[in-house]
Amino acid sequence: xxxxxxxxxxxxxxxxxxxxxxxxxxxxxxxxxxxxxxxxxxxxxxxxxxxxxxxxxxxxxxxxxxxxxxxxxxxxxxxxxxxxxxxxxxxxxxxxxxxxxxxxxxxxxxxxxxxxxxxxxxxxxxxxxxxxxxxxxxxxxxxxxxxxxxxxxxxxxxxxxxxxxxxxxxxxxxxxxxxxxxxxxxxxxxxxxxxxxxxxxxxxxxxxxxxxxxxxxxxxxxxxxxxxxxxxxxxxxxxxxxxxxxxxxxxxxxxxxxxxxxxxxxxxxxxxxxxxxxxxxxxxxxxxxxxxxxxxxxxxxxxxxxxxxxxxxxxxxxxxxxxxxxxxxxxxxxxxxxxxxxxxxxxxxxxxxxxxxxxxxxxxxxxxxxxxxxxxxxxxxxxxxxxxxxxxxxxxxxxxxxxxxxxxxxxxxxxxxxxxxxxxxxxxxxxxxxxxxxxxxxxxxxxxxxxxxxxxxxxxxxxxxxxxxxxxxxxxxxxxxxxxxxxxxxxxxxxxxxxxxxxxxxxxxxxxxxxxxxxxxxxxxxxxxxxxxxxxxxxxxxxxxxxxxxxxxxxxxxxxxxxxxxxxxxxxxxxxxxxxxxx
Amino acid sequence: xxxxxxxxxxxxxxxxxxxxxxxxxxxxxxxxxxxxxxxxxxxxxxxxxxxxxxxxxxxxxxxxxxxxxxxxxxxxxxxxxxxxxxxxxxxxxxxxxxxxxxxxxxxxxxxxxxxxxxxxxxxxxxxxxxxxxxxx
Numbered sequence: 070x071x072x073x074x075x076x077x078x079x080x081x082x083x084x085x086x087x088x089x090x091x092x093x094x095x096x097x098x099x100x101x102x103x104x105x106x107x108x109x110x111x112x113x114x115x116x117x118x119x120x121x122x123x124x125x126x127x128x129x130x131x132x133x134x135x136x137x138x139x140x141x142x143x144x145x146x147x148x149x150x151x152x153x154x155x156x157x158x159x160x161x162x163x164x165x166x167x168x169x170x171x172x173x174x175x176x177x178x179x180x181x182x183x184x185x186x187x188x189x190x191x192x193x194x195x196x197x198x199x200x201x202x203x204x205x206x207x208x209x210x211x212x213x214x215x216x217x218x219x220x221x222x223x224x225x226x227x228x229x230x231x232x233x234x235x236x237x238x239x240x241x242x243x244x245x246x247x248x249x250x251x252x253x254x255x256x257x258x259x260x261x262x263x264x265x266x267x268x269x270x271x272x273x274x275x276x277x278x279x280x281x282x283x284x285x286x287x288x289x290x291x292x293x294x295x296x297x298x299x300x301x302x303x304x305x306x307x308x309x310x311x312x313x314x315x316x317x318x319x320x321x322x323x324x325x326x327x328x329x330x331x332x333x334x335x336x337x338x339x340x341x342x343x344x345x346x347x348x349x350x351x352x353x354x355x356x357x358x359x360x361x362x363x364x365x366x367x368x369x370x371x372x373x374x375x376x377x378x379x380x381x382x383x384x385x386x387x388x389x390x391x392x393x394x395x396x397x398x399x400x401x402x403x404x405x406x407x408x409x410x411x412x413x414x415x416x417x418x419x420x421x422x423x424x425x426x427x428x429x430x431x432x433x434x435x436x437x438x439x440x441x442x443x444x445x446x447x448x449x450x451x452x453x454x455x456x457x458x459x460x461x462x463x464x465x466x467x468x469x470x471x472x473x474x475x476x477x478x479x480x481x482x483x484x485x486x487x488x489x490x491x492x493x494x495x496x497x498x499x500x501x502x503x504x505x506x507x508x509x510x511x512x513x514x515x516x517x518x519x520x521x522x523x524x525x526x527x528x529x530x531x532x533x534x535x536x537x538x539x540x541x542x543x544x545x546x547x548x549x550x551x552x553x554x555x556x557x558x559x560x561x562x563x564x565x566x567x568x569x570x571x572x573x574x575x576x577x578x579x580x581x582x583x584x585x586x587x588x589x590x591x592x593x594x595x596x597x598x599x600x601x602x603x604x605x606x607x608x609x610x611x612x613x614x615x616x617x618x619x620x621x622x623x624x625x626x627x628x629x630x631x632x633x634x635x636x637x638x639x640x641x642x643x644x645x646x647x648x649x650x651x652x
Numbered sequence: 653x654x655x656x657x658x659x660x661x662x663x664x665x666x667x668x669x670x671x672x673x674x675x676x677x678x679x680x681x682x683x684x685x686x687x688x689x690x691x692x693x694x695x696x697x698x699x700x701x702x703x704x705x706x707x708x709x710x711x712x713x714x715x716x717x718x719x720x721x722x723x724x725x726x727x728x729x730x731x732x733x734x735x736x737x738x739x740x741x742x743x744x745x746x747x748x749x750x751x752x753x754x755x756x757x758x759x760x761x762x763x764x765x766x767x768x769x770x771x772x773x774x775x776x777x778x779x780x781x782x783x784x785x786x787x788x
Binding site: 436437440441442443444445446447448449451452455 | 673675676679680682683686718745746766767769770771
C-alpha cells in the first residue's frame with residue numbers, strides 16, 4: 070500500500086511546512102526578545118546619563134518602529150502570502166507613524182518648539198486609514214460574503230466604547246480652553262480615529278477566520294496601540310506628555326508585535342478564507358457584548374453621581390442604537406435556532422433513511438450471497454447423499470470437495486459482511502489498525518492509491534474511535550464517488566491532548582463555499598459532509614473541509630483525547646493472530 | 653441400512669430453470685436431473701424466461717423472484733397470460749407471506765423457499781406438470 074503522498078492541496082499544509090522549515094530559526098521570537106531589550110535600553114540608557122533622552126528616542130524608539138516596517142517587508146518576501154496588500158498597507162501606516170514621530174520629537178526635543186498642529190499630526194492621522202485599510206483587507210478575505218453576526222457584534226462594542234471616548238476624550242478636547250478651532254479639530258481627530266480603528270479591530274477579532282499565532286500577535290499590537298493612544302489623550306488633557314514617559318512602552322509593544330506577526334510563518338494564513346461555520350455565542354463574546362451594551366447607561370450614572378455635565382442626547386442616542394443592535398442580534402439568534410431545529414429534523418430523517426438503506430443493502434447482500442449459496446450447498450449435499458447411497462463414491466467425493474470450497478467461500482463472504490458492520494480490528498487493535506485495514510480494502514476495491522499514516526500512542530475511548538473511523542470511511546467514500554482522484558491519504562496524529570484525523574485527495578475538488586454551512590450542506594444534499602460534521606461536533610470536536618477546484622480536498626476532524634467512557638473492551642471471541650506489533 | 657436410491661432416468665417433466673445466479677442454477681439443475689427432471693433450458697432474467705418459455709413450451713417453469721431487468725412476479729404474470737397451461741413455481745430466498753400472496757395473485761402454481769429439500773421441489777414439479785391451479 071506504499072505510495073507517494075498526494076500533492077499538497079491546501080494552504081494549511083503549506084503553512085505547516087513553512088513553520089517546520091523556517092520556524093526553527095524562530096525569527097519572530099528573536100525579534101520580540103530583541104524589541105524587549107531595545108525597550109529596556111530606551112529607559113535605562115538615558116537614565117544612566119549615557120545619551121540624552123531625545124537621542125534614545127530617535128535612535129532606539131524610532132529605530133524599533135522602523136524595524137517593524139522592515140520586518141513586515143521581510144515577512145512578505147520570506148513567506149510570500151497570496152494576498153500581501155494588507156501587509157503593505159500596515160507597512161505604509163507604520164512608516165507614516167515613524168515619520169510623524171521623528172518630526173514631532175525633532176520639534177519637541179531638538180528644536181524645543183511647541184508646534185501644534187504640525188506636519189507630524191498630518192503623518193500621525195494619515196497612518197490610521199492605512200492601518201484600517203489593511204485590517205479591512207484581511208477581514209474581506211477571511212470572511213467572504215456577509216457575516217452579519219460578526220458585524221453586529223463589532224458595532225455593539227464600537228458604539229459602547231465610542232460613547233466612553235465621546236464623553237471622556239472628544240468632548241473635553243472640544244471644550245478645552247485656549248485652543249483654536251484647528252487645534253480642537255485635530256485633538257478630537259485622534260480619539261475618533263482610535264474608535265474607528267477599534268471598530269475595525271473588533272470586527273477582525275470576532276470574525277470566523279483562522280486564528281494562528283500571527284493573528285493573535287497582530288491583535289495584541291492593535292490593543293497596545295489603542296490603549297496607549299487613549300492614555301496619551303488622557304495625559305494630554307491632564308497636563309502634558311514628555312519624552313521617555315512610561316506609556317512609550319505601549320507604542321513599542323505595538324511596533325514589536327506587528328513586526329513579530331509578520332515574521333511568524335503563519336502570517337501567510339491570516340488572509341485565508343474562513344471555512345463556513347456558524348459564529349458561536351460563547352460566554353466571552355456574550356460578556357463582551359453585555360459589557361459594551363451597558364457602557365452608555367453606566368456612564369450616564371457615573372456622570373450623575375459625580376455631578377459632571379450630562380451628555381444626555383449622545384448617551385440616549387447611543388443607547389437607542391445599542392438597543393436596536395441587540396434586537397437585531399436577538400433576531401439573528403432566533404433565526405439561527407429555527408435553522409438548527411430544521412437541521413436537526415433533517416438530520417434525524419436522514420439518519421433513519423441511512424439506517425434503512427443500510428438494512429436494505431445488507432438484506433440484498435444476504436439474499437444474493439450466503440442464502441443463495443447455502444441453498445445451493447444443500448442441493449449439492451443432497452446429490453452427494455444420493456450418490457453415496459448408489460455406491461458412486463468417486464462422484465460423491467467430487468461433490469464433497471466442491472462443497473468444501475463453497476462453504477469456505479461463504480464463511481469468507483459472511484466475514485466480509487460482519488467486518489463491514491463492525492470491523493473487529495477497531496475493537497481488537499484500535500483505530501490505527503482499523504484504518505490501515507480499511508485503507509487497504511479501499512485501494513483494492515477502487516484502484517485509488519491509499520496511504521494510511523498513523524501516530525497514535527494511546528487507545529481512544531470507543532465512541533471516539535467509532536466516530537473517527539466512520540468519518541474516515543465517509544470521507545473515502547466521497548473520494549471514490551466524486552473526487553476522480555489518483556491518490557488518497559489518511560493521517561491520524563495525536564498532539565497536545567488532541568487527535569487529528571485528516572483525509573486528503575488529489576482529485577477534482579470544489580469551491581469551499583459550495584460546501585456551505587451545516588444547513589446549506591443539507592440543503593444541497595451534501596449529506597455526507599453534513600453527517601461527518603454532525604458526528605464530530607456531537608463528539609465535542611471540530612470538523613473542517615478545505616477544497617479548491619482541481620487541487621483536491623482535505624477533510625480535517627479534531628477531537629480532544631479522553632472522556633469518561635472506559636477503554637474499548639475486546640470482543641467476546643478469540644480473534645485470529647494477525648501478527649501486529651504495537652497494537 | 654437404507655436401500656440404494658435408484659438413478660432416475662431424465663424422462664420426467666420438462667422444466668425451464670430461471671435464476672440470475674449461474675452457480676445456484678447449476679447446483680439445482682444437477683440435483684433435479686438426478687431426480688429425473690429434464691431441465692430443457694436456463695434463463696437469468698424474467699425477459700429471457702418469457703422468451704424461452706414461448707419458444708420451448710416447457711411443462712413447468714421454476715422461477716426466482718429477485719432478478720435484474722424483469723423480476724419473477726412480472727414474468728409469472730406475463731407467462732400466466734401468454735401460456736396459461738404452463739405452471740410457474742416460484743423458488744425464492746424470501747420466506748414472506750406477502751410475497752407468497754403476490755405470487756399467487758400473479759398466477760403462480762406454488763411458492764417454494766430456497767433451501768427446501770430437493771425431493772420436495774421435484775415432487776411439486778411433477779405434481780404441477782400433472783395438474784393446474786395454486787398449491788401454496
